[in-house]
Amino acid sequence: MSLAIGIDIGGTKVAGGLVDERGTVIARARRDTPHRSTKAAVVEDLLVSVVDELQDAAERDDLGEVSAIGIGAAGFVGADRSTVVFAPHLSWRNEPLRENLRARCAFPVFVDNDANTACWAEWRFGAVAGESHVVMVNLGTGIGGAILVDGVMQRGRYGIAGEFGHMQVVPGGIRCECGNRGCWEQYASGNALVREARSLLAAQSPMAHDIEAEIGGDLTKLTGPMITEAAAAGDATAAELLAEIGSWLGTGLANLASAFDPGAFVIGGGVSAAGEMLLTPAREAFRKQLPGRGYRPEARIVQAQLGNEAGLIGAADLARSAVEEDIA
Incomplete structure:
Protein backbone atom coordinates (compact mmCIF):
# COMPACT_ATOMS: atom_id res chain seq x y z
CA MET A 1 0.00 0.00 0.00
CA SER A 2 1.32 3.43 -0.97
CA LEU A 3 1.12 5.88 1.92
CA ALA A 4 1.88 9.55 2.35
CA ILE A 5 2.20 11.58 5.52
CA GLY A 6 0.00 14.66 5.75
CA ILE A 7 0.45 17.36 8.39
CA ASP A 8 -2.00 20.21 8.97
CA ILE A 9 -0.60 23.13 10.98
CA GLY A 10 -3.44 25.12 12.51
CA GLY A 11 -3.72 27.88 15.07
CA THR A 12 -4.12 25.51 18.03
CA LYS A 13 -2.98 22.06 16.89
CA VAL A 14 -0.63 20.26 14.54
CA ALA A 15 -2.43 17.18 13.19
CA GLY A 16 -0.63 14.47 11.26
CA GLY A 17 -1.80 11.31 9.58
CA LEU A 18 -0.78 8.36 7.44
CA VAL A 19 -3.07 8.54 4.41
CA ASP A 20 -3.62 5.86 1.77
CA GLU A 21 -4.55 6.29 -1.92
CA ARG A 22 -8.28 6.38 -1.08
CA GLY A 23 -7.90 9.28 1.33
CA THR A 24 -8.30 7.10 4.41
CA VAL A 25 -6.34 8.12 7.50
CA ILE A 26 -4.95 4.93 9.00
CA ALA A 27 -2.72 6.36 11.75
CA ARG A 28 -2.67 9.73 13.51
CA ALA A 29 -0.37 11.97 15.54
CA ARG A 30 -1.13 15.27 17.22
CA ARG A 31 0.78 18.08 18.91
CA ASP A 32 -0.17 21.51 20.24
CA THR A 33 0.79 24.38 17.95
CA PRO A 34 3.76 26.25 19.46
CA HIS A 35 3.33 29.88 20.48
CA ARG A 36 3.99 32.32 17.65
CA SER A 37 7.16 33.49 19.42
CA THR A 38 8.69 29.98 19.26
CA LYS A 39 11.83 29.78 17.14
CA ALA A 40 11.48 28.19 13.71
CA ALA A 41 13.94 25.41 14.52
CA VAL A 42 11.83 24.31 17.48
CA VAL A 43 8.71 24.15 15.30
CA GLU A 44 10.62 22.06 12.77
CA ASP A 45 11.69 19.70 15.57
CA LEU A 46 8.02 19.22 16.37
CA LEU A 47 7.15 18.46 12.74
CA VAL A 48 9.98 15.95 12.50
CA SER A 49 8.70 14.25 15.64
CA VAL A 50 5.28 13.86 14.01
CA ALA A 57 3.66 3.30 12.98
CA ALA A 58 3.85 2.39 9.29
CA GLU A 59 6.88 0.14 9.86
CA ARG A 60 5.71 -1.36 13.16
CA ASP A 61 2.28 -2.33 11.88
CA ASP A 62 3.46 -3.16 8.34
CA LEU A 63 1.00 -0.66 6.88
CA GLY A 64 2.94 0.12 3.70
CA GLU A 65 5.66 2.31 2.26
CA VAL A 66 5.67 6.07 2.84
CA SER A 67 6.31 7.93 -0.43
CA ALA A 68 6.12 11.62 0.52
CA ILE A 69 5.32 14.23 3.16
CA GLY A 70 2.79 16.98 2.60
CA ILE A 71 2.48 20.02 4.87
CA GLY A 72 -0.57 22.26 4.95
CA ALA A 73 0.19 25.55 6.71
CA ALA A 74 -2.08 28.44 7.61
CA GLY A 75 -0.44 31.40 5.93
CA PHE A 76 1.16 32.54 2.68
CA VAL A 77 3.10 29.79 0.92
CA GLY A 78 5.26 30.58 -2.10
CA ALA A 79 4.38 29.25 -5.54
CA ASP A 80 7.36 26.90 -5.28
CA ARG A 81 5.49 24.95 -2.55
CA SER A 82 8.64 25.29 -0.52
CA THR A 83 8.78 28.58 1.38
CA VAL A 84 6.35 29.83 4.02
CA VAL A 85 6.34 33.53 3.25
CA PHE A 86 4.21 34.47 6.26
CA ALA A 87 2.40 32.44 8.91
CA PRO A 88 0.16 34.36 11.33
CA HIS A 89 0.30 31.75 14.09
CA LEU A 90 4.04 31.06 13.93
CA SER A 91 7.31 32.95 13.66
CA TRP A 92 7.87 31.86 10.05
CA ARG A 93 8.83 34.72 7.74
CA ASN A 94 10.25 33.57 4.37
CA GLU A 95 10.98 30.25 6.04
CA PRO A 96 12.54 27.62 3.70
CA LEU A 97 10.44 24.90 5.32
CA ASN A 113 -1.52 26.56 2.09
CA ASP A 114 -3.95 24.70 4.34
CA ALA A 115 -7.01 25.86 2.39
CA ASN A 116 -5.47 24.47 -0.80
CA THR A 117 -4.90 21.11 0.84
CA ALA A 118 -8.45 20.99 2.24
CA CYS A 119 -9.91 21.92 -1.15
CA TRP A 120 -7.91 19.21 -2.86
CA ALA A 121 -9.17 16.63 -0.36
CA GLU A 122 -12.81 17.63 -0.88
CA TRP A 123 -12.34 17.43 -4.66
CA ARG A 124 -10.60 14.07 -4.57
CA PHE A 125 -12.60 12.32 -1.86
CA GLY A 126 -15.37 14.56 -0.54
CA ALA A 127 -18.20 16.96 -1.24
CA VAL A 128 -17.16 18.19 -4.70
CA ALA A 129 -15.61 15.05 -6.17
CA GLY A 130 -15.52 15.31 -9.95
CA GLU A 131 -16.50 19.00 -10.15
CA SER A 132 -14.39 20.81 -12.78
CA HIS A 133 -14.43 24.30 -11.22
CA VAL A 134 -14.33 24.57 -7.41
CA VAL A 135 -13.93 27.44 -4.99
CA MET A 136 -13.46 26.51 -1.34
CA VAL A 137 -14.16 28.89 1.51
CA ASN A 138 -12.92 27.88 4.95
CA LEU A 139 -14.67 29.62 7.84
CA GLY A 140 -12.59 29.44 11.00
CA THR A 141 -11.36 32.25 13.20
CA ARG A 157 1.79 34.00 -9.59
CA TYR A 158 3.26 34.26 -6.11
CA GLY A 159 1.41 31.37 -4.45
CA ILE A 160 -0.94 33.56 -2.40
CA ALA A 161 -4.22 33.19 -4.33
CA GLY A 162 -7.37 32.43 -2.37
CA GLU A 163 -7.02 34.90 0.51
CA PHE A 164 -10.70 35.77 0.14
CA GLY A 165 -11.10 36.77 3.78
CA HIS A 166 -9.36 40.05 3.01
CA MET A 167 -11.67 41.19 0.24
CA GLN A 168 -13.16 44.50 1.31
CA VAL A 169 -16.96 44.21 1.61
CA VAL A 170 -17.63 47.26 3.80
CA PRO A 171 -15.50 50.34 2.95
CA GLY A 172 -14.32 51.90 6.19
CA GLY A 173 -15.77 49.00 8.17
CA ILE A 174 -14.44 47.00 11.11
CA ARG A 175 -10.66 47.01 11.51
CA CYS A 176 -9.03 43.73 10.43
CA GLU A 177 -5.81 42.15 11.71
CA CYS A 178 -4.37 42.52 8.21
CA GLY A 179 -4.36 46.30 8.73
CA ASN A 180 -7.30 47.17 6.47
CA ARG A 181 -10.94 47.86 7.28
CA GLY A 182 -14.12 46.09 6.22
CA CYS A 183 -12.59 42.74 5.27
CA TRP A 184 -15.01 39.89 4.60
CA GLU A 185 -13.72 37.82 7.51
CA GLN A 186 -14.78 40.56 9.90
CA TYR A 187 -18.38 39.76 8.98
CA ALA A 188 -18.54 36.07 8.04
CA ILE A 211 -26.34 32.43 26.07
CA GLU A 212 -25.39 34.46 29.16
CA ALA A 213 -26.71 31.71 31.43
CA GLU A 214 -24.67 29.13 29.53
CA ILE A 215 -21.39 30.97 30.14
CA GLY A 216 -22.25 32.19 33.64
CA GLY A 217 -21.79 35.80 32.55
CA ASP A 218 -18.10 35.26 31.67
CA LEU A 219 -17.60 36.59 28.15
CA THR A 220 -14.21 34.88 27.85
CA LYS A 221 -15.96 31.49 27.89
CA LEU A 222 -18.02 32.26 24.80
CA THR A 223 -17.01 30.28 21.69
CA GLY A 224 -18.34 29.76 18.20
CA PRO A 225 -19.15 26.06 18.75
CA MET A 226 -21.12 27.05 21.86
CA ILE A 227 -23.25 29.43 19.79
CA THR A 228 -23.79 26.75 17.15
CA GLU A 229 -24.84 24.22 19.80
CA ALA A 230 -27.25 26.74 21.30
CA ALA A 231 -28.80 27.39 17.89
CA ALA A 232 -29.19 23.66 17.27
CA ALA A 233 -30.91 23.36 20.66
CA GLY A 234 -33.48 25.99 19.66
CA ASP A 235 -32.00 29.26 20.92
CA ALA A 236 -33.53 31.86 18.60
CA THR A 237 -30.84 34.47 19.22
CA ALA A 238 -28.01 32.06 18.46
CA ALA A 239 -29.84 31.01 15.29
CA GLU A 240 -30.23 34.66 14.31
CA LEU A 241 -26.52 35.29 14.81
CA LEU A 242 -25.65 32.32 12.59
CA ALA A 243 -28.11 33.49 9.95
CA GLU A 244 -26.43 36.91 9.91
CA ILE A 245 -23.03 35.28 9.39
CA GLY A 246 -24.60 33.14 6.66
CA SER A 247 -26.02 36.20 4.93
CA TRP A 248 -22.58 37.83 4.85
CA LEU A 249 -21.17 34.54 3.56
CA GLY A 250 -23.63 34.57 0.67
CA THR A 251 -22.73 38.18 -0.15
CA GLY A 252 -19.06 37.29 -0.48
CA LEU A 253 -19.83 34.17 -2.51
CA MET A 277 -28.36 26.99 9.81
CA LEU A 278 -25.50 28.74 8.02
CA LEU A 279 -25.89 27.56 4.42
CA THR A 280 -29.61 28.26 3.93
CA PRO A 281 -29.26 32.02 4.63
CA ALA A 282 -26.02 31.98 2.61
CA ARG A 283 -27.84 30.58 -0.43
CA GLU A 284 -30.64 33.13 -0.03
CA ALA A 285 -28.21 36.06 0.08
CA PHE A 286 -26.22 34.58 -2.80
CA ARG A 287 -29.30 34.39 -5.03
CA LYS A 288 -30.35 37.95 -4.15
CA GLN A 289 -26.94 39.45 -4.95
CA LEU A 290 -25.67 37.28 -7.79
CA PRO A 291 -25.10 39.50 -10.87
CA GLY A 292 -27.37 38.44 -13.71
CA ARG A 293 -29.51 36.41 -11.30
CA GLY A 294 -32.25 34.51 -13.02
CA TYR A 295 -30.38 34.45 -16.33
CA ARG A 296 -27.29 32.42 -15.48
CA PRO A 297 -26.51 29.03 -13.96
CA GLU A 298 -25.95 29.15 -10.19
CA ALA A 299 -23.07 27.44 -8.45
CA ARG A 300 -23.95 24.85 -5.83
CA ILE A 301 -23.12 25.80 -2.24
CA VAL A 302 -22.31 22.67 -0.26
CA GLN A 303 -20.88 21.77 3.12
CA ALA A 304 -17.47 20.12 3.23
CA GLN A 305 -17.58 16.42 4.15
CA LEU A 306 -14.13 15.56 5.51
CA GLY A 307 -14.18 17.70 8.64
CA ASN A 308 -11.03 18.59 10.53
CA GLU A 309 -8.92 16.03 8.68
CA ALA A 310 -9.44 17.50 5.21
CA GLY A 311 -6.22 19.54 5.45
CA LEU A 312 -3.93 16.63 6.31
CA ILE A 313 -5.66 14.30 3.81
CA GLY A 314 -5.21 16.81 1.02
CA ALA A 315 -1.61 17.58 2.00
Whole structure:
Protein backbone atom coordinates (compact mmCIF):
# COMPACT_ATOMS: atom_id res chain seq x y z
CA MET A 1 0.00 0.00 0.00
CA SER A 2 1.32 3.43 -0.97
CA LEU A 3 1.12 5.88 1.92
CA ALA A 4 1.88 9.55 2.35
CA ILE A 5 2.20 11.58 5.52
CA GLY A 6 0.00 14.66 5.75
CA ILE A 7 0.45 17.36 8.39
CA ASP A 8 -2.00 20.21 8.97
CA ILE A 9 -0.60 23.13 10.98
CA GLY A 10 -3.44 25.12 12.51
CA GLY A 11 -3.72 27.88 15.07
CA THR A 12 -4.12 25.51 18.03
CA LYS A 13 -2.98 22.06 16.89
CA VAL A 14 -0.63 20.26 14.54
CA ALA A 15 -2.43 17.18 13.19
CA GLY A 16 -0.63 14.47 11.26
CA GLY A 17 -1.80 11.31 9.58
CA LEU A 18 -0.78 8.36 7.44
CA VAL A 19 -3.07 8.54 4.41
CA ASP A 20 -3.62 5.86 1.77
CA GLU A 21 -4.55 6.29 -1.92
CA ARG A 22 -8.28 6.38 -1.08
CA GLY A 23 -7.90 9.28 1.33
CA THR A 24 -8.30 7.10 4.41
CA VAL A 25 -6.34 8.12 7.50
CA ILE A 26 -4.95 4.93 9.00
CA ALA A 27 -2.72 6.36 11.75
CA ARG A 28 -2.67 9.73 13.51
CA ALA A 29 -0.37 11.97 15.54
CA ARG A 30 -1.13 15.27 17.22
CA ARG A 31 0.78 18.08 18.91
CA ASP A 32 -0.17 21.51 20.24
CA THR A 33 0.79 24.38 17.95
CA PRO A 34 3.76 26.25 19.46
CA HIS A 35 3.33 29.88 20.48
CA ARG A 36 3.99 32.32 17.65
CA SER A 37 7.16 33.49 19.42
CA THR A 38 8.69 29.98 19.26
CA LYS A 39 11.83 29.78 17.14
CA ALA A 40 11.48 28.19 13.71
CA ALA A 41 13.94 25.41 14.52
CA VAL A 42 11.83 24.31 17.48
CA VAL A 43 8.71 24.15 15.30
CA GLU A 44 10.62 22.06 12.77
CA ASP A 45 11.69 19.70 15.57
CA LEU A 46 8.02 19.22 16.37
CA LEU A 47 7.15 18.46 12.74
CA VAL A 48 9.98 15.95 12.50
CA SER A 49 8.70 14.25 15.64
CA VAL A 50 5.28 13.86 14.01
CA VAL A 51 6.87 12.40 10.87
CA ASP A 52 8.97 9.99 12.94
CA GLU A 53 5.94 8.84 14.94
CA LEU A 54 3.91 8.14 11.82
CA GLN A 55 6.79 6.47 10.00
CA ASP A 56 7.36 4.22 13.03
CA ALA A 57 3.66 3.30 12.98
CA ALA A 58 3.85 2.39 9.29
CA GLU A 59 6.88 0.14 9.86
CA ARG A 60 5.71 -1.36 13.16
CA ASP A 61 2.28 -2.33 11.88
CA ASP A 62 3.46 -3.16 8.34
CA LEU A 63 1.00 -0.66 6.88
CA GLY A 64 2.94 0.12 3.70
CA GLU A 65 5.66 2.31 2.26
CA VAL A 66 5.67 6.07 2.84
CA SER A 67 6.31 7.93 -0.43
CA ALA A 68 6.12 11.62 0.52
CA ILE A 69 5.32 14.23 3.16
CA GLY A 70 2.79 16.98 2.60
CA ILE A 71 2.48 20.02 4.87
CA GLY A 72 -0.57 22.26 4.95
CA ALA A 73 0.19 25.55 6.71
CA ALA A 74 -2.08 28.44 7.61
CA GLY A 75 -0.44 31.40 5.93
CA PHE A 76 1.16 32.54 2.68
CA VAL A 77 3.10 29.79 0.92
CA GLY A 78 5.26 30.58 -2.10
CA ALA A 79 4.38 29.25 -5.54
CA ASP A 80 7.36 26.90 -5.28
CA ARG A 81 5.49 24.95 -2.55
CA SER A 82 8.64 25.29 -0.52
CA THR A 83 8.78 28.58 1.38
CA VAL A 84 6.35 29.83 4.02
CA VAL A 85 6.34 33.53 3.25
CA PHE A 86 4.21 34.47 6.26
CA ALA A 87 2.40 32.44 8.91
CA PRO A 88 0.16 34.36 11.33
CA HIS A 89 0.30 31.75 14.09
CA LEU A 90 4.04 31.06 13.93
CA SER A 91 7.31 32.95 13.66
CA TRP A 92 7.87 31.86 10.05
CA ARG A 93 8.83 34.72 7.74
CA ASN A 94 10.25 33.57 4.37
CA GLU A 95 10.98 30.25 6.04
CA PRO A 96 12.54 27.62 3.70
CA LEU A 97 10.44 24.90 5.32
CA ARG A 98 10.64 22.33 2.53
CA GLU A 99 14.43 22.55 2.32
CA ASN A 100 14.86 22.35 6.09
CA LEU A 101 12.57 19.35 6.52
CA ARG A 102 13.95 17.55 3.47
CA ALA A 103 17.39 17.68 5.09
CA ARG A 104 16.00 15.86 8.15
CA CYS A 105 13.48 13.44 6.62
CA ALA A 106 13.91 10.50 4.28
CA PHE A 107 11.10 11.49 1.90
CA PRO A 108 10.23 14.22 -0.59
CA VAL A 109 8.51 17.16 1.13
CA PHE A 110 5.87 19.53 -0.28
CA VAL A 111 4.39 22.57 1.46
CA ASP A 112 1.09 24.24 0.63
CA ASN A 113 -1.52 26.56 2.09
CA ASP A 114 -3.95 24.70 4.34
CA ALA A 115 -7.01 25.86 2.39
CA ASN A 116 -5.47 24.47 -0.80
CA THR A 117 -4.90 21.11 0.84
CA ALA A 118 -8.45 20.99 2.24
CA CYS A 119 -9.91 21.92 -1.15
CA TRP A 120 -7.91 19.21 -2.86
CA ALA A 121 -9.17 16.63 -0.36
CA GLU A 122 -12.81 17.63 -0.88
CA TRP A 123 -12.34 17.43 -4.66
CA ARG A 124 -10.60 14.07 -4.57
CA PHE A 125 -12.60 12.32 -1.86
CA GLY A 126 -15.37 14.56 -0.54
CA ALA A 127 -18.20 16.96 -1.24
CA VAL A 128 -17.16 18.19 -4.70
CA ALA A 129 -15.61 15.05 -6.17
CA GLY A 130 -15.52 15.31 -9.95
CA GLU A 131 -16.50 19.00 -10.15
CA SER A 132 -14.39 20.81 -12.78
CA HIS A 133 -14.43 24.30 -11.22
CA VAL A 134 -14.33 24.57 -7.41
CA VAL A 135 -13.93 27.44 -4.99
CA MET A 136 -13.46 26.51 -1.34
CA VAL A 137 -14.16 28.89 1.51
CA ASN A 138 -12.92 27.88 4.95
CA LEU A 139 -14.67 29.62 7.84
CA GLY A 140 -12.59 29.44 11.00
CA THR A 141 -11.36 32.25 13.20
CA GLY A 142 -10.84 34.02 9.87
CA ILE A 143 -11.58 33.06 6.27
CA GLY A 144 -9.28 31.11 3.99
CA GLY A 145 -9.94 29.97 0.47
CA ALA A 146 -8.77 28.00 -2.54
CA ILE A 147 -9.44 27.71 -6.26
CA LEU A 148 -9.27 24.49 -8.28
CA VAL A 149 -9.83 24.28 -12.03
CA ASP A 150 -9.79 21.03 -14.00
CA GLY A 151 -7.86 19.24 -11.29
CA VAL A 152 -5.19 21.93 -10.91
CA MET A 153 -4.84 24.13 -7.81
CA GLN A 154 -4.71 27.80 -8.80
CA ARG A 155 -2.05 29.21 -6.49
CA GLY A 156 -1.44 32.49 -8.30
CA ARG A 157 1.79 34.00 -9.59
CA TYR A 158 3.26 34.26 -6.11
CA GLY A 159 1.41 31.37 -4.45
CA ILE A 160 -0.94 33.56 -2.40
CA ALA A 161 -4.22 33.19 -4.33
CA GLY A 162 -7.37 32.43 -2.37
CA GLU A 163 -7.02 34.90 0.51
CA PHE A 164 -10.70 35.77 0.14
CA GLY A 165 -11.10 36.77 3.78
CA HIS A 166 -9.36 40.05 3.01
CA MET A 167 -11.67 41.19 0.24
CA GLN A 168 -13.16 44.50 1.31
CA VAL A 169 -16.96 44.21 1.61
CA VAL A 170 -17.63 47.26 3.80
CA PRO A 171 -15.50 50.34 2.95
CA GLY A 172 -14.32 51.90 6.19
CA GLY A 173 -15.77 49.00 8.17
CA ILE A 174 -14.44 47.00 11.11
CA ARG A 175 -10.66 47.01 11.51
CA CYS A 176 -9.03 43.73 10.43
CA GLU A 177 -5.81 42.15 11.71
CA CYS A 178 -4.37 42.52 8.21
CA GLY A 179 -4.36 46.30 8.73
CA ASN A 180 -7.30 47.17 6.47
CA ARG A 181 -10.94 47.86 7.28
CA GLY A 182 -14.12 46.09 6.22
CA CYS A 183 -12.59 42.74 5.27
CA TRP A 184 -15.01 39.89 4.60
CA GLU A 185 -13.72 37.82 7.51
CA GLN A 186 -14.78 40.56 9.90
CA TYR A 187 -18.38 39.76 8.98
CA ALA A 188 -18.54 36.07 8.04
CA SER A 189 -16.10 34.16 10.28
CA GLY A 190 -15.98 32.48 13.65
CA ASN A 191 -14.47 35.61 15.16
CA ALA A 192 -17.34 37.67 13.74
CA LEU A 193 -19.90 35.27 15.21
CA VAL A 194 -18.38 35.49 18.69
CA ARG A 195 -17.91 39.27 18.47
CA GLU A 196 -21.58 39.82 17.64
CA ALA A 197 -22.71 37.57 20.47
CA ARG A 198 -20.43 39.39 22.91
CA SER A 199 -21.82 42.74 21.79
CA LEU A 200 -25.32 41.57 22.69
CA LEU A 201 -24.11 40.36 26.06
CA ALA A 202 -22.20 43.57 26.76
CA ALA A 203 -25.34 45.55 25.97
CA GLN A 204 -27.20 43.34 28.48
CA SER A 205 -29.75 42.49 25.81
CA PRO A 206 -32.52 40.21 27.08
CA MET A 207 -32.23 38.42 23.74
CA ALA A 208 -28.92 36.96 24.94
CA HIS A 209 -30.23 35.68 28.28
CA ASP A 210 -29.87 31.99 27.43
CA ILE A 211 -26.34 32.43 26.07
CA GLU A 212 -25.39 34.46 29.16
CA ALA A 213 -26.71 31.71 31.43
CA GLU A 214 -24.67 29.13 29.53
CA ILE A 215 -21.39 30.97 30.14
CA GLY A 216 -22.25 32.19 33.64
CA GLY A 217 -21.79 35.80 32.55
CA ASP A 218 -18.10 35.26 31.67
CA LEU A 219 -17.60 36.59 28.15
CA THR A 220 -14.21 34.88 27.85
CA LYS A 221 -15.96 31.49 27.89
CA LEU A 222 -18.02 32.26 24.80
CA THR A 223 -17.01 30.28 21.69
CA GLY A 224 -18.34 29.76 18.20
CA PRO A 225 -19.15 26.06 18.75
CA MET A 226 -21.12 27.05 21.86
CA ILE A 227 -23.25 29.43 19.79
CA THR A 228 -23.79 26.75 17.15
CA GLU A 229 -24.84 24.22 19.80
CA ALA A 230 -27.25 26.74 21.30
CA ALA A 231 -28.80 27.39 17.89
CA ALA A 232 -29.19 23.66 17.27
CA ALA A 233 -30.91 23.36 20.66
CA GLY A 234 -33.48 25.99 19.66
CA ASP A 235 -32.00 29.26 20.92
CA ALA A 236 -33.53 31.86 18.60
CA THR A 237 -30.84 34.47 19.22
CA ALA A 238 -28.01 32.06 18.46
CA ALA A 239 -29.84 31.01 15.29
CA GLU A 240 -30.23 34.66 14.31
CA LEU A 241 -26.52 35.29 14.81
CA LEU A 242 -25.65 32.32 12.59
CA ALA A 243 -28.11 33.49 9.95
CA GLU A 244 -26.43 36.91 9.91
CA ILE A 245 -23.03 35.28 9.39
CA GLY A 246 -24.60 33.14 6.66
CA SER A 247 -26.02 36.20 4.93
CA TRP A 248 -22.58 37.83 4.85
CA LEU A 249 -21.17 34.54 3.56
CA GLY A 250 -23.63 34.57 0.67
CA THR A 251 -22.73 38.18 -0.15
CA GLY A 252 -19.06 37.29 -0.48
CA LEU A 253 -19.83 34.17 -2.51
CA ALA A 254 -21.80 36.27 -5.01
CA ASN A 255 -18.69 38.42 -5.47
CA LEU A 256 -16.54 35.32 -5.95
CA ALA A 257 -19.01 33.94 -8.49
CA SER A 258 -18.47 37.09 -10.55
CA ALA A 259 -14.72 36.55 -10.44
CA PHE A 260 -14.43 32.77 -10.89
CA ASP A 261 -17.80 31.38 -12.06
CA PRO A 262 -17.33 28.02 -10.29
CA GLY A 263 -19.62 25.03 -10.54
CA ALA A 264 -19.56 24.63 -6.78
CA PHE A 265 -18.57 26.43 -3.61
CA VAL A 266 -17.56 24.08 -0.81
CA ILE A 267 -17.75 25.57 2.68
CA GLY A 268 -15.37 24.14 5.27
CA GLY A 269 -13.76 25.16 8.54
CA GLY A 270 -15.15 25.01 12.06
CA VAL A 271 -18.08 27.36 11.45
CA SER A 272 -19.36 25.08 8.67
CA ALA A 273 -20.41 22.61 11.37
CA ALA A 274 -23.54 24.75 11.68
CA GLY A 275 -24.69 23.14 8.43
CA GLU A 276 -27.99 24.41 7.03
CA MET A 277 -28.36 26.99 9.81
CA LEU A 278 -25.50 28.74 8.02
CA LEU A 279 -25.89 27.56 4.42
CA THR A 280 -29.61 28.26 3.93
CA PRO A 281 -29.26 32.02 4.63
CA ALA A 282 -26.02 31.98 2.61
CA ARG A 283 -27.84 30.58 -0.43
CA GLU A 284 -30.64 33.13 -0.03
CA ALA A 285 -28.21 36.06 0.08
CA PHE A 286 -26.22 34.58 -2.80
CA ARG A 287 -29.30 34.39 -5.03
CA LYS A 288 -30.35 37.95 -4.15
CA GLN A 289 -26.94 39.45 -4.95
CA LEU A 290 -25.67 37.28 -7.79
CA PRO A 291 -25.10 39.50 -10.87
CA GLY A 292 -27.37 38.44 -13.71
CA ARG A 293 -29.51 36.41 -11.30
CA GLY A 294 -32.25 34.51 -13.02
CA TYR A 295 -30.38 34.45 -16.33
CA ARG A 296 -27.29 32.42 -15.48
CA PRO A 297 -26.51 29.03 -13.96
CA GLU A 298 -25.95 29.15 -10.19
CA ALA A 299 -23.07 27.44 -8.45
CA ARG A 300 -23.95 24.85 -5.83
CA ILE A 301 -23.12 25.80 -2.24
CA VAL A 302 -22.31 22.67 -0.26
CA GLN A 303 -20.88 21.77 3.12
CA ALA A 304 -17.47 20.12 3.23
CA GLN A 305 -17.58 16.42 4.15
CA LEU A 306 -14.13 15.56 5.51
CA GLY A 307 -14.18 17.70 8.64
CA ASN A 308 -11.03 18.59 10.53
CA GLU A 309 -8.92 16.03 8.68
CA ALA A 310 -9.44 17.50 5.21
CA GLY A 311 -6.22 19.54 5.45
CA LEU A 312 -3.93 16.63 6.31
CA ILE A 313 -5.66 14.30 3.81
CA GLY A 314 -5.21 16.81 1.02
CA ALA A 315 -1.61 17.58 2.00
CA ALA A 316 -0.73 13.89 1.86
CA ASP A 317 -2.50 13.30 -1.45
CA LEU A 318 -0.98 16.37 -3.10
CA ALA A 319 2.48 15.23 -2.02
CA ARG A 320 1.85 11.71 -3.33
CA SER A 321 0.59 13.13 -6.63
CA ALA A 322 3.67 15.32 -7.00
CA VAL A 323 5.97 12.34 -6.49
CA GLU A 324 4.02 10.20 -8.98
CA GLU A 325 4.17 12.98 -11.59
CA ASP A 326 7.95 13.20 -11.19
CA ILE A 327 8.26 9.44 -11.57
CA ALA A 328 6.06 9.46 -14.64
